[in-house]
Amino acid sequence: MKTYEQINDRIASGKAVVLTADEIMDYVDKKGLAAAAEEVDVVTTATFGPMCSSGCVLNFGHSKPKIRMSEAWVQDVGVYTGLAAVDVYLGATQLRHGDPANMYHPGEFRYGGGHVIEDLVAGKSLQLFALSYGTDCYPLREIRTWFTINDLNQAIMLNPRNCYQNYNVAVNDSDKTIYTYMGTLEPRRKNANYCSAGQLSPLLNDPFYETIGIGTRVWLAGAHGHVYAEGTQHAGAEERTPDGVPTGGAGTLALTADMKHMDPEFVRGVSLRGYGVSLALGVGIPIPILNETVLKRTCVRDRDILAPVVDYGHEYPQKTGKIVTRVSYAQLRTGEIEIEGAKITVGSMSSYHKALKIANLLADEIRRGDFLLSRPLAYLPKDTAMKSLIKKEEPK
Amino acid sequence: MSDTVTQKLMLFFPRCECEKPIIYHLVKDYDLIVNVYRAKVTPEEEGYLVLDVTGAETDIARAIAFVRTFNVTVNTTGKGVIRDDHRCTHCGACVGHCPTGALHIKDPATRQVVYNEAECIECLKCIKVCPYNACASTF
Ligand code: SF4
Ligand code: SF4
Secondary structure (H helix, E strand, O other): OOOHHHHHHHHHOOOOOEEEOOOHHHHHHHHOHHHHHHHOOEEEEEEEEEOOOOEEEEEOOOOOOOOOOOEEEEOOEEEEOOOOOOEEEEEOOOEEOOOOOOOOOOOOOOOEHHHHHHHHHOOOOEEEEEEOOOOOOOOOOEEEEEEOHHHOOEEEEEEEEEOOOOOOEEEOOOOOOEEEOOEEEOOOOOEEEEOOOHHHOHHHOOOOOOOOOEOOEEEEOOEEEEEEEEOOOOOOOOOEOOOOOEOOOOOOEEEEEEHHHOOHHHEEEEEEOOOEEEEEEEEEEEEEOOOHHHHHHHOOOHHHOEEEEEEOOOOOOOOOOOOOEEEEHHHHHOOEEEEOOEEEEEEEOOOHHHHHHHHHHHHHHHHOOOOOOOOOOEOOOOOOOOOOOOOOOOOO | OOOEEEEEEEEEEOOOOOOOOHHHHHHHOOOOEEEEEEEEOOOOOOEEEEEEEEEEHHHHHHHHHHHHOOOOEEEOOOOOEEEOOOOOOOOOOOOOOOOOOOEEEOOOOOOOEEEOHHHOOOOOHHHHHOOOOOEEEOO
C-alpha cells in the first residue's frame, strides 16, 4: 500500500519507479504482483487519435475602440461568440466558411476547426475577423487583424469528451463505399477500422475509475492539464468482463489544459473524407500504483480487451444496436481479422506509435520529478447509462 | 538477350505535344515492356504519363532520348507519391487501402507505418484516406 503523498515524495526526489502500460505486464509476470506493487510507483497510459468533442476558449483582449464580438471567424472558421465581449470558443469540427461540405460527395474537408487549433499551437499567424452590432460601451462594429497564440491572454483547451474507454470497430456491410468518422469503409466488409490504444489506453487501465477522476492531473499534448468533469456520454454502467473491461464505449473524460504549453506534434487537424474535420490529440495519464489491485488492472493486455464490430452501412446510422461480433485488440493489431470465415484488412484511426511515444515522454517527465500526481477531487460515476434522444410531441 | 531492367519514368508534356503515339514507339522501336500507372493526356492541355519500362538498359536510354526530342520533360528519379514523414502519425488508416503494401506496418509491437516507395503503383488511395494529409502527389 502506498499513498499519493508517498508516491509524490518519491517523484520529487527523482527516485520514482515508472513503467508504461506497455511494459508493466511483463514486469509483473517476472516479479510477481506483490513485489511489483511495492516497487513500482507509477504506470503511464496514453492515447493519440481523433477526438471530435474538443475545442478551446480564446481571449483576444480589447481593441481600441472596443468591440463586443457578435460573430467572428479565425482563418475563416466560425467561432462561437455567445460569451463575454472578446471571449470565443473554437470547436474542432467547425468547417471553414464556404466549404462545400458534401455538396460534391465525398467532400475533402481540407481545413477546419481542428486545423486552426493545430496552427494556433504551432505558433502560426492567424487571421481574426469579427463583426458586432455596436453598443455604447463597445462601439466598434468590425475588425480584421492577425494574431499568434502569444498575443492572446488565454488559449485554454476545453474538451467536453476525450479518451473513450473502449470503441467500435467499424465495417461496411452495404454494397457501396461509405465515408465515416471512422474513415473510408469499402463495401461488403472489405476493410475494418478501429480507434483505441487498447492496452495503453488510460481508462482501460483503470476500468473502475479508482485513480482517474475529476481533478486528476493529465498530460494533454505536452501541457499539464486536468480532468475537469466526466466526459459527455460517460456511461460507467456499461457491461464489463469479470476483469472490468467494458465491452462497449463506457467511460469518457472532459479535459482541459493551457494551449501555450502544448507541443504541436500532438495537436493535429484531421480531414475525414466525406465526413468532416476534427482534431487528433495526444493524452497521457499516470496511474499511481496505490496497491496490488490498481497494479493488476494496469496489466490488462490487448488479448483481453474486446471491441464490438459494428456495421456503419446500416446498423450504426439506424441505431439498431446490433453488433456483428467482438474481436480483441490483439487480433486487430495484427492488421487482419477473420469474421465468419472471411479475412478483413484492418486499419486504425488512432496511432499506437504516438501513444507509445507519449507514455514514454510522460514516464520520463515523472522520473525527472517534473510531473506530480494528483488525487481525484471527485470520482467518475459508475452507475450511469447513456440516454437517447427521443422525438416527442410538444408538451400540452 | 542482355539483362533487362525496370525503370520508372515520369513524363511531363507541355501543352499540345501529345500528338505522337509515344507508348507505341516505346514498345515497337525500343522493345520495352510498358506498365502505365497514371496518365493525363488531353490535347491542348499540359499532361503527364507515369510508367515503368522494362527492357535492356541501352534501349531504355535510347527511348528516353527519343522521348526528349518531343520537348517532353523526363524525370527518371522522381517520386510520384510522397509521404511527409513529419505529418504522418502512424495511425494506419491507409494500410487497409494500399493495394500493394507499399504502406505497411513494420512491427506490430510499435505499429509504425513505413512507406516503401518502390512498391507504390500510384493508385492515389492513400491521399484520399489519410486523415492527416500526410500523403500527396508530387504533381
Ligand atoms: S493514414 Fe496518413 S498519417 Fe496514417 S499512417 Fe497512413 S500516411 Fe501516416
Ligand atoms: S498511391 Fe496507392 S500504392 Fe502508392 S502508397 Fe498510396 S495507396 Fe499505396
